[in-house]
Amino acid sequence: MATLTPDDLERLAHKRAAAKLGWYLHATVYVVVNLFIFAVSTYAFGRRPWSVFPLLGWGLGLALHGVAVFMLGEGSSFRRRLLERERERLRREQERMPRP
Template sequence: MEPNYTQAERYYQAQKRVKEIRGFYEHLTVYVLCNPIVIVVNYMVSPGYLWYIWSVMGWGIAIILHGLKAFNLPPFFNKKWEERKIREILEKEKTQRLESHGN
């Protein structure tokens, strides 16, 4: 069920998507520029314990999730899931209303 958007609405949606994608690329750029600094600081301050791995991995997971969202590729909680959940909730409410009126 595809909504019938006007030209202005389609433009707004496209503009919103471009901002999301741009935000992802900005986040990725900061990740690429900052992590070498974190690695150098780790080796200068405490070369015996490589704690930078936690920063790189944690932030890397955030980058992956951000990319999935920006490019509409989430493996879960996508539009189909949302629509299915809405129908499920509405059906549950309808059933509860019918049961309460029947008693």
């Protein structure tokens, strides 16, 4: 990874913090809304709550959002490791190629 200036570090830190805060807000809204939906579906409609369907669908979206923020987001350690492996693989391939 290239050396970052203090301004670049500050911008990256703000961007990553905003992405994480967005996920935490998403997770909070998910819990509150799904608790409400579950309560309404259980008490208004009886024994078979239909609320499991939005819970699972939205939960998948929340999980994918978390993967994007925490694993694949700019500056994440997982992404850096993948990039480094790819750079190393490309360097090895380039060294094996005959020079004209």
